[in-house]
Structures are given as C-alpha cells and as structure tokens.
Amino acid sequence: MKTYRVAVLSGDGIGPELVRATIPILRLASHLYGFELIFEEALVGGTAIEATGKALPLETLEICKRSQAIFFGAVGGKQWDSLPPEKQPERAALLPLRKTFSLFANLRPVSCYPELLDASPLKPQIASGVDLIIVRELTGGIYFGQPKGKIYTEQGEKAIDTLVYETSEIERVSAVAFEIALRRRKKLTLVDKANVLESSVLWRKTVKEIAKNYPDVQLNFMYVDNAALQLVLKPAQFDVILCENLFGDILSDEAAGIAGSLGLLASASIGSTKFGLYEPAGGSAPDIAGKNIANPIAQILSGALMFEYSFQEEEAAQAIRTAVGDVLKEGYRTADIAQDPSYICTTEQFADKVAQKL
Ligand code: NAI
Numbered sequence: 236m237k238t239y240r241v242a243v244l245s246g247d248g249i250g251p252e253l254v255r256a257t258i259p260i261l262r263l264a265s266h267l268y269g270f271e272l273i274f275e276e277a278l279v280g281g282t283a284i285e286a287t288g289k290a291l292p293l294e295t296l297e298i299c300k301r302s303q304a305i306f307f308g309a310v311g312g313k314q315w316d317s318l319p320p321e322k323q324p325e326r327a328a329l330l331p332l333r334k335t336f337s338l339f340a341n342l343r344p345v346s347c348y349p350e351l352l353d354a355s356p357l358k359p360q361i362a363s364g365v366d367l368i369i370v371r372e373l374t375g376g377i378y379f380g381q382p383k384g385k386i387y388t389e390q391g392e393k394a395i396d397t398l399v400y401e402t403s404e405i406e407r408v409s410a411v412a413f414e415i416a417l418r419r420r421k422k423l424t425l426v427d428k429a430n431v432l433e434s435s436v437l438w439r440k441t442v443k444e445i446a447k448n449y450p451d452v453q454l455n456f457m458y459v460d461n462a463a464l465q466l467v468l469k470p471a472q473f474d475v476i477l478c479e480n481l482f483g484d485i486l487s488d489e490a491a492g493i494a495g496s497l498g499l500l501a502s503a504s505i506g507s508t509k510f511g512l513y514e515p516a517g518g519s520a521p522d523i524a525g526k527n528i529a530n531p532i533a534q535i536l537s538g539a540l541m542f543e544y545s546f547q548e549e550e551a552a553q554a555i556r557t558a559v560g561d562v563l564k565e566g567y568r569t570a571d572i573a574q575d576p577s578y579i580c581t582t583e584q585f586a587d588k589v590a591q592k593l
C-alpha cells in the first residue's frame with residue numbers, strides 16, 4: 236500500500252485543538268482511498284520554546300526531514316512577544332522550515348462555498364463563483380533584499396530596504412504557477428508594478444518566457460493597485476494570481492477577506508519537489524484558544540491540499556472538500572460564521588460531522 240509520512244507540528248493556541256480534530260478525517264480519507272498515513276508528532280513554536288528553549292528543536296527538524304510533508308497548526312502567543320524578534324515562534328520556526336526545505340511558493344486558494352456567501356463581506360452576487368488561488372513567491376524580494384538597514388545622515392535617519400529578484404527565482408515559482416493553472420481554468424494573471432519597478436520588468440520578461448512552455452494557459456498582466464481593486468470589485472475574474480513576495484502577502488490577506496473568516500482558508504508552502512508545509516492561513520488565535528470553538532475548516536482543507544500537492548491523492552482531497560461542503564449545506568457552523576444559534580457546533584462536533592459525511 237502507498238504510505239506517506241507526515242510530520243505533525245501542532246504548535247500553540249488553537250493549533251493543537253484544530254490538528255487533533257482534523258487527523259481522524261485525514262486517516263479516514265486515506266483508508267477510503269487506499270493509502271496509509273504515518274503521523275509523527277513534534278514540538279514547534281512557543282510550546283517547543285517552553286520544553287527545549289528552541290522554537291524549532293533539532294529533533295523536530297529531523298522528524299520533518301524523514302517525512303514527505305509537514306502538517307502545521309499555528310505558532311505564537313503573548314507569552315513569547317517579549318523575546319527578541321529572531322527567537323519569536325513564527326520567525327524562529329517558519330522561516331528556517333521554509334529555508335531548509337526551499338519552500339519558495341506559497342499557495343493560498345480562496346473560494347466561497349455557496350452556503351457561506353452570507354459570511355463574505357462582499358455582496359453575494361460578487362462573492363459568488365470566486366475560485367482563485369494566489370501563488371506568492373516566498374523566499375525573495377524586499378523582505379530579504381540587501382542592503383537593508385538604518386543610516387544616520389546629517390538630515391536625520393534614513394532606512395533602506397532593497398527589492399531584489401533573480402531570473403532563476405522567478406522561473407521556479409512561475410513554473411509552479413503555470414502547472415497549477417494547467418490543472419484549473421488555465422488563466423494566469425501576473426500581478427506586478429512594471430510601470431515603476433525594475434524588478435517587475437524582470438518578472439514580466441521571465442514569465443513571458445516560461446509561458447512559451449504552456450501555450451494552453453492564457454497569461455495576462457495586472458498592476459498591483461488595480462489587482463487590489465479588482466479583488467473586491469470582480470474577484471470571480473481570477474483563476475491563478477502569481478506575484479512576488481510583498482504584493483502576495485498583501486493580496487492574500489485581502490483575498491482572505493472575501494471568504495469572510497480566517498478560519499476558512501488553507502495554505503500550502505511548496506518547492507520544486509513534492510515536499511510541502513500545509514497550514515491554515517490564520518494564526519494561533521489566543522483569544523479563542525482552548526475553548527473548542529475555533530473553526531477547523533482551514534485546518535481540514537490544509538489536509539486536502541497536502542493530499543493534492545504532496546501525495547497526488549486528488550480524489551481523497553476532493554472527497555474531503557465535498558464532505559465539508561455537505562456539512563455546511565446542512566446548516567452547521569462554528570461560532571465565527573454561525574447565524575442561527577441552533578446550528579452552532581464546537582470544533583470537535585464540526586469535524587465529527589465532516590468525518591460522518593466522508
Ligand atoms: P490570528 O489569525 O491568530 O487571529 C486573528 C483573528 O482571527 C482572531 O480574532 C482569531 O480569533 C480569528 N481566527 C483565526 N483563526 C480562526 C479560526 N480557525 N476560527 C475562528 N477564528 C479564527 O492572528 P493574530 O491575532 O494577529 O495573531 C495571534 C498569534 O498568532 C500571534 O502570536 C501571531 O504571531 C501568530 N500567527 C501565527 C501564524 C502562523 O503560525 N503561521 C500566522 C499568523 C499569526
């Protein structure tokens with residue numbers, strides 16, 4: 236039987252309760268679709284700092300290295316906010332993981348279940364039919380560019396950030412985006428600022444070259460300011476949106492707003508191999524942690540993404556998505572998106588219902 240090893244890094248806050256609720260669903264789906272999952276748990280984030288002094292202990296990294304995917308909850312919390320930035324849970328855990336495994340592409344699918352159109356802040360007729368995926372370059376651009384720093388001049392302080400991209404960095408993430416477009420509606424929009432940024436000019440040139448390998452994919456270009464506008468005016472026009480790191484960071488949060496709750500959105504960080512890190516778009520939500528009320532949908536859909544991208548188990552992934560939709564159809568909701576009090580579920584209850592549907 237096909238067997239996949241998964242490193243389970245639940246982390247802090249709502250992470251552990253979401254992961255705990257989701258694992259049985261993934262297991263069930265694997266049985267139904269004829270493959271086996273071996274889960275290995277490991278410490279990460281604040282929880283790991285408490286136990287070992289490090290947000291990403293060596294043992295955790297070893298477990299990740301012998302796995303085919305990382306199933307991640309969330310990290311962070313007030314207790315660790317006073318640590319120096321480089322020791323804080325998010326930075327000291329997620330950045331090294333991305334670096335170690337060359338996870339240079341972040342995928343954020345956004346779609347609206349028809350049953351949840353009322354959760355969207357957009358009018359139902361605008362949110363209806365939204366089914367897009369943002370492919371964000373994750374390891375380059377202005378967050379990492381050198382030189383970087385502060386300079387004291389006679390006029391006062393000056394701060395420098397540098398936006399750098401190399402052709403090879405653009406090529407590899409573009410290839411990921413085109414491959415995804417091929418399996419979807421075959422439309423790719425490169426979002427940039429090629430009217431003012433030299434790096435964006437290089438993006439356009441490089442992406443046009445890559446596009447020659449994908450004649451079936453329709454490529455178009457959009458400036459980032461217009462893309463921000465179009466995402467709220469006419470989000471259904473998009474299929475795959477490709478962007479550099481900073482633009483992708485901003486647009487993916489904006490796109491999250493279309494769905495209506497952070498608890499609905501999954502994400503994947505992948506590279507050139509099948510290895511990937513899968514996590515909800517939201518954080519550790521300390522305000523609701525430990526209450527069994529967090530929405531598990533993002534975590535469950537992250538599992539579906541893992542099936543799809545790391546294991547090529549598309550049918551199992553689709554079955555999970557359908558099961559979530561079926562539970563929503565019956566009216567059940569967690570508190571963040573509930574309208575009718577008689578249909579409110581806890582995290583566990585919602586996840587159990589998804590398993591039953593499956
Ligand atoms: P957050 O995403 O944790 O929470 C923002 C709001 O969304 C809160 O009101 C929260 O209750 C709600 N929310 C998030 N996920 C939800 C879910 N599944 N169901 C229902 N409601 C949900 O972001 P915030 O408050 O800015 O950060 C809290 C902590 O999480 C910080 O320590 C931050 O550093 C960390 N964080 C970690 C991330 C990660 O592990 N990848 C990503 C973002 C933040």
Ligand code: MG
Nearest residue numbers: 484485487488
């Ligand atoms: Mg962000």
